[in-house]
Amino acid sequence: MKKKLNKKIIIGVLALQGSFTEHVTALKKLKIETLLIKEAQHIDSVDGLIIPGGESTAILKLMNENKITHILKKYILNGLPVWGTCAGAILLAKKVTGLNKATLGVIDIEIIRNAYGRQNDSFKESVRIPKIQENQFPGIFIRSPKIIKIAKDIAIFGKIRNKEIVGVEHGNILATTFHPELSNNLRIHQYFIDKIKS
Ligand code: GLN
Numbered sequence: 269m270k271k272k273l274n275k276k277i278i279i280g281v282l283a284l285q286g287s288f289t290e291h292v293t294a295l296k297k298l299k300i301e302t303l304l305i306k307e308a309q310h311i312d313s314v315d316g317l318i319i320p321g322g323e324s325t326a327i328l329k330l331m332n333e334n335k336i337t338h339i340l341k342k343y344i345l346n347g348l349p350v351w352g353t354c355a356g357a358i359l360l361a362k363k364v365t366g367l368n369k370a371t372l373g374v375i376d377i378e379i380i381r382n383a384y385g386r387q388n389d390s391f392k393e394s395v396r397i398p399k400i401q402e403n404q405f406p407g408i409f410i411r412s413p414k415i416i417k418i419a420k421d422i423a424i425f426g427k428i429r430n431k432e433i434v435g436v437e438h439g440n441i442l443a444t445t446f447h448p449e450l451s452n453n454l455r456i457h458q459y460f461i462d463k464i465k466s
Contacts, residue, residue: 275465276301277461278303278313279295279300279301279302279316279318280304280314280316281303281305281317281320282317282319282320282331282356283304284330284334284336286320286326286327287450288322291353294448294449295461297454300461305317306334307336311340311348314348315464316349316350316464317343318350318352318356318460319351319352319353322354324355325367327355327356328359331359341374344360345374347440348440349440349460350374350440350442351442351443351444351456352441352444353447354410356443357379358379361379362375362377362378363379364379364380366380367381374441375438375443376418376419376421376422377415377422378418379413379414379415380414382411382412384409389411391409392407392409394407395435396428396430397425397435397455397456400455402453402455405426405448405453405456406453408446409446412445415433423436434446440463442460
């Protein structure tokens with residue numbers, strides 16, 4: 269296991285719409301090589317993938333047009349480490365309220381789009397993430413979805429206000445409803461890198 273820690277990895281960032289540039293910048297700060305994924309054949313070259321925030325309907329439409337959805341799902345089910353942030357989390361979820369097209373559906377959670385209402389649709393809140401010993405990760409929520417149900421085998425990765433689940437993990441899949449790439453805290457990016465390396 270240890271040997272792999274020094275392995276050079278490439279992380280793909282789905283680059284169809286949304287905040288993919290910010291993820292690339294974060295990964296560059298951590299000296300990680302990145303590849304912008306716009307077409308299905310690019311997926312084969314990466315060791316892990318980030319699906320950024322943005323507009324899930326727009327990203328999904330482009331994924332379907334570029335014939336990425338099916339292939340990506342296959343890779344994820346075969347163990348490709350993937351991390352979805354905000355809209356990315358929506359696209360990974362098995363059940364989504366407010367989106368009438370099939371998502372990747374690879375993590376057994378139920379999520380509601382734009383669930384925080386107008387007044388509160390963008391806010392900052394400290395996220396508690398025990399796995400990385402963070403009690404106050406600066407969570408930036410922008411028209412975020414809300415995770416309302418998780419299957420028994422899904423691990424809670426992060427919570428706000430002591431009760432609301434804002435991050436989940438299951439095997440190779442990580443999903444957060446906030447935007448770590450817009451904060452200066454790179455610890456979840458580092459966590460994802462370490463996850464890929466192990
Ligand atoms: N509201 C967006 C959606 O439903 C998600 C917002 C985001 O990614 N910041 O797709």
